[in-house]
Amino acid sequence: MAPRVPGRVLPQSFYSRNTLKVARSLLGCTLVRRIGKTWLWGRIVETEAYRGEDDPACHAAAGRTPRTALMYGPPGRAYVYFNYGMHHLLNVVTEKEGYPAAVLIRALEPLGGLSEMAAFRKRERDLCRGPVRLCQALAITLAENGARFRGGPLWIRESVDTSNPVSVGPRIGISKGTERPWRFWITDSAYVSG
Secondary structure (H helix, E strand, O other): OOOOOOOOEOOHHHHOOOHHHHHHHOOOOEEEEEEOOEEEEEEEEEEEEEEOOOOOOOHHHHOOOOOOHHHHOOOOEEEEEEEOOOEEEEEEEOOOOOOOEEEEEEEEEEEEOHHHHHHHHOOOOOOOEOHHHHHHHOOOOHHHOOOEOEOOOEEEEOOOOOOOOEEEEOOOOOOOOOOOOOEEEEOOOOOOOO
């Protein structure tokens, strides 16, 4: 049985906007993951924006490739990639079709399915604090690459509390494009990664 997670599922039009606006607007929204009869969910507390071939930190900086093709596709889909042959990271495709852009979901405040998340992560500490831990806790792999965030294995539900103070700063964990203030986080959250 599906859990009672507040807020309506975000429409595709939410993701069709400027990536920076989407990255900020995702804060406070709830990411929901279903695996069979298991439900996992948490509040998004940290994001980073990546947009366009002129963004040196964006995967599309090298142009369209089989790996990045999904970033050019319709908004509102999951772009999952395997980083350094070790870790999965979850992004949400944004902007208009044909323009490569996505928002990296960096951290969640875990709210539901905590024991299952701990089992997937093989530890209880910092379940979703950082993009790698988040994917481990939610068992997100390349199998979710291309999934729509409107049902199936993944959903994002709107925030029911928009009063959270937001901080903005440079992206982290990258070597290029670090000067761009395209990282957003809920200021007082203890679940932020950086």
